[in-house]
Structures are given as C-alpha cells and as structure tokens.
Amino acid sequence: KNQVEQSPQSLIILEGKNCTLQCNYTVSPFSNLRWYKQDTGRGPVSLTIMTFSENTKSNGRYTATLDADTKQSSLHITASQLSDSASYICVVSRQTGANNLFFGTGTRLTVIP
Amino acid sequence: DAGVIQSPRHEVTEMGQEVTLRCKPISGHNSLFWYRQTMMRGLELLIYFNNNVPIDDSGMPEDRFSAKMPNASFSTLKIQPSEPRDSAVYFCASSLGGGSPHDQYFGPGTRLTVT
Numbered sequence: 001k002n003q004v005e006q007s008p009q010s011l012i013i014l015e016g017k018n019c020t021l022q023c024n025y026t027v028s029p030f031s032n033l034r035w036y037k038q039d040t041g042r043g044p045v046s047l048t049i050m051t052f053s054e055n056t057k058s059n060g061r062y063t064a065t066l067d068a069d070t071k072q073s074s075l076h077i078t079a080s081q082l083s084d085s086a087s088y089i090c091v092v093s094r095q096t097g098a099n100n101l102f103f104g105t106g107t108r109l110t111v112i113p
Numbered sequence: 114d115a116g117v118i119q120s121p122r123h124e125v126t127e128m129g130q131e132v133t134l135r136c137k138p139i140s141g142h143n144s145l146f147w148y149r150q151t152m153m154r155g156l157e158l159l160i161y162f163n164n165n166v167p168i169d170d171s172g173m174p175e176d177r178f179s180a181k182m183p184n185a186s187f188s189t190l191k192i193q194p195s196e197p198r199d200s201a202v203y204f205c206a207s208s209l210g211g212g213s214p215h216d217q218y219f220g221p222g223t224r225l226t227v228t
Contacts, residue, residue, distance in 0.1 A: 043222050101158045103156045105155040106155060
C-alpha cells in the first residue's frame, strides 16, 4: 500500500472556480510535506513545503494545509486559471531511514474555459 | 541562472546498450537527486548526493544502474545494459543543504526509450 495517497486522480473544473486536492499519508516519523506542480513534459516545480509545526502555507493562489494529527494535507487553488492545468504531486519526507521520500501518484487537474 | 541542465533531452537506444544521462546542478547547490518517472509508478527517487557523496542509493533498482558525481557541477546516471522496462523520464534535481526541507529544483528531464 502506498504511504501517500492522493485524491482525486483527476479533476476537471471551469476557469475561475476553486478546487481542493487531497493528500493522506501514513509516513512516520514525519519530517515535511511538499506539493509540486508538474506541467506536461516538464519537471516538477515546488509550490509549498510544510514542516510538522506549520498548518497552512500560501503561494499566490495556492494554499496548502497540513493536519499532522490526522496525517492529511490539502492544496486549495483559488480562482483557477487555464495555466493551472497540470499534475499536482504530494511528497512526504520521513525523518530517518533510507529512502525517506514518499510520493503520491498525483492529481491531474484540467481547467477548461 | 540557467537552472538544472540535463542532457540529452531524448534518448532512444536498443536493449543491451549502455546509456549515460548527464546533469549539471544549479551553481551553489550541494545536494543532487536523480528521479525516475513512469505512468505506472509515478515519481521515484533513485539516489541522492550531498557534497558529491552518495547518501542514499536505496532507490536504485538494480546493479545495472550506477550514478557518479565527480565534482559539484556534474553528475551522471548510467544504465548498463539497458532494458525496455527502463524506459521512463529521468529527472535530476538540486537543492541547498541536505535536501530537506529546502526547495528542490528539477531539470527538464531526459526521456529514455529502450527498444
């Protein structure tokens, strides 16, 4: 079972609407959680990084939340634009041990006019 | 800054051939990461270096894969011999510090096709 689960797998929304993407994880001991945006054919770009003590972080129209108790994170996109069409990947780091990065399979967002 | 530079951008090779992927990290970054991405498995960390030293190579799939970082501005990922199941996009990323929780900056990737 993947230690990082993202939902939904894909999402289609109208331009201008808001949306929320979910990331649930079981990784322990938790170090930090990152959200990446990946445009088709390009490398991922970091949107936010949150550590245990942070429960919200914004980057423009993107706002990430973290509930370390329930091991859930969300990425909220406000007033979506066509350029928001991309895959959004949640990555959770573990404090110790080898191979301490755990990746979600991503949510594919399509914004239509 | 030009960002992380990877070459080649595309590589098509026959099964059994040696493949070498190259990466130039952002100047001043001392951590470098190699990732593989496929539709089936998503993004996977293969290996990462800190100050040119391999720190964690537990993600390297098997002995056919090897990575080197001879200096702070260059790294290679080699597959010998290549197999069709190695077909994927290979990303290199760099960051300041030990890689957590600093931002990682990804290159454009190398799309490898093994026939």
